[in-house]
Amino acid sequence: MRQLLGLVVVAAAVWLTGANGRVPVQAASPTILVVTSTGDGGGPAACPDAVKCTLRKAISVVNADVSADGFVITFDPTVFPKAQPATIAVGATPLPALTHATVSVDGSAAGVVIDGSAALTTADGLRLAGAGAAIRGLRIANFGGACIVVGAGGGMVGGEGTGQGNRLEGCRIGLVVGGEGAVLRGNRIGFAAIDKTPLGAVGVQVNAARAVIGGESVSASGANVVGGVSVAVRVGDGIAPAFDGVVVARNVFGRDAVTGAAAPLDVAVQLRQRSFGTKVAANTFANARVADIQVASDEGGVSVTRNTFRGNVFEGGDGMAIDLGADGIRNPNDAGDIDSGPNGLLNHPVFRRATQARLIGTACAGCDIELYYAAHAPGGARDEGSSPVPAAIAHADANGVFTFEAPPLSPGTWISALATDPQGNTSEFGPSTRVGAGVIQCGNPQLEPGWNHEGYFGAEPVILSAGVPGDPDHRIRAIYQLADGGNHYDQWLRDAPLGRTLTTLDPGEAYWFLVDTAVMLPGGFALNQPLSVAIVAGWNDIVYFGASADVRDALSTIDGSYEQAHRWTGGSGSGWVSWGTAETPGWARGFSEMEACSAYVLKATTDGTLVPLQP
Helix, strand or coil, X not given: CEEECCEEEEEEEEEEEECXXXXXXXXXXXXXXXXXXXXXXXXXXXXXXXXXXXXXXXXXXXXXXXXXXXXXXXXXXXXXXXXXXXXXXXXXXXXXXXXXXXXXXXXXXXXXXXXXXXXXXXXXXXXXXXXXCEEECCEEECCCCEEEEECCCCCEEECXXXXXXXXXXXXXXXXXXXXXXXXXXXXXXXXXXXXXXXXXXXXXXXXXXXXXXXXXXXXXXXXXEEECCCEEEEECCCCCCCEECCEEECCEEXXXXXXXXXXXXXXXXXXXXXXXXXXXXXXXXXXXXXXXXXXXXXXXXXXXXXXXXXXXXXXXCCCEEEEECCXXXXXXXXXXXXXXXXXXXXXXXXXXXXXCCEEEEECCCCCEEEEEEEECCCCCXXXXXXXXXXXXXXXXXXXXXXXXXXXXXXXXXXXXXXXECCCCCECCCCCCXXXXXXXXXXXXXXXXXXXXXXXXXXXXXXXXXXXXXXXXXCCEEEEEEEEHHHCEEEEEECCCHHXXXXXXXXXCCEEEEEECCCXXXXXXXXXXXXXXXXXXXXEEEEECCCCCEEHHHHCHHHCCCEEEEXXXXXXXXXXXXXXXXXXXXXHHCCCCEECCCCEEEEEECCCEEXXXXXX
């Protein structure tokens, strides 16, 4: 060890390969300069010095050195104890930018707070203007500008090691990345500031190519955690020259890293002009009020495209998981997917059939399809993907058809999917669908004494004459069928042949049966597809041929077109149980689930077609 201008320089051996093999060569490690004062320069500040070296002075000393050697600015742990961090209160004049290359400002072994409450309202905290610079282990707060600005290439903010991440709070922008290839890891940005005010508009602003926020292979300690902001990560500001290749991976948005409590934000990742080709992968999104991932609409004739979203987890948000165009709605698919705009407004996947044995759907030709569990609410209108189904990626053929064979899903699971085209554009989530068992079995209805409302499940129509097939003892006294939107009933009467206007029993139709004693109707069949039912304005007698499910899910295809649903309970406890609209209070709902093969009476406001859920 030797002294050079009072700065500590440590010699280290490195190996070079020559003609005669490896030869040890002595090379100097970075010069270490220790900050020993909580002051802000001026007066007796001097570096190096056992008590007078301020951060401002240390930066000036480093900038004045014209050598190519690197520097490390550290902090005396006796002045800046880790357990009781000491504050450097920056005055009205901003700290000078660090212009020397390969400079590290490292507070990971100490407790350092850099506070800008007294600085100019536009002042930034620390500015890295030299290539390959790094900032680790600091708490920076309350600057009117950015807490940290990375203005040159190859910068590193934070790290995966113990204490290397920075805490950035109470600044208008947490971190501005203007240097190509900058890496941000292990930082905690936003939440409550020292004075308990939240961070301002943006957590991280990226304006340079190939920046890495987190990283696809980092450990949990390398995740950046951002919350309590308006926008957590914004890529592009609409002004900077075009750039691409940004990676936002394995970060946590919208939750406090320490407590796990909600730390709401408006948008987690926002992609704007003139950025392209951003990859957003394996992040956890929570508590976003507007959108988790938002891609800006076209501006000045420029679309933000080639952005890929893979393997992310979405939970607890009020807005869309992925919003192409920042309009708050799922964009409709168009024939041939010929439109343009953010991510080319790529068509989202649509499932045609979903069972535990196989999922079949359509999407863009040649696209990869990523399967997600859906965060489902009854009715499904606002369903979004929540977490990826492990190892579930399919490829759409030239006609856009994709298939998942034997996915690891149970009947009743709700799913959604994303499509990504060969250019890297990812779609919004498609509509959710429920995974079925693949078949429903409609058995022989058991009629109890009195009135019964049941479907007929014979294999083919049967003619009603003096008796009903399957009832040789003539226990069925009357059969009625609602007709013409509830205007009248057709009837078959056992004891009044001249009053018969109902002549056949048709498979799949709903009827009213009046019986003297118990009797079982003949027939029964299995279905592997739902049967659609035409609905007319007024009263409708139907049999529900689909998977048993919440009423709002079972009737989702006529949502807004029905007012009431009723079911008759036969036997000694005969009577009506009812369901109103989604706004009907729970106590007024006599049933909550529509059951496969059961008969119901619906009051519709308009004509339509009920498409039951996939068996």
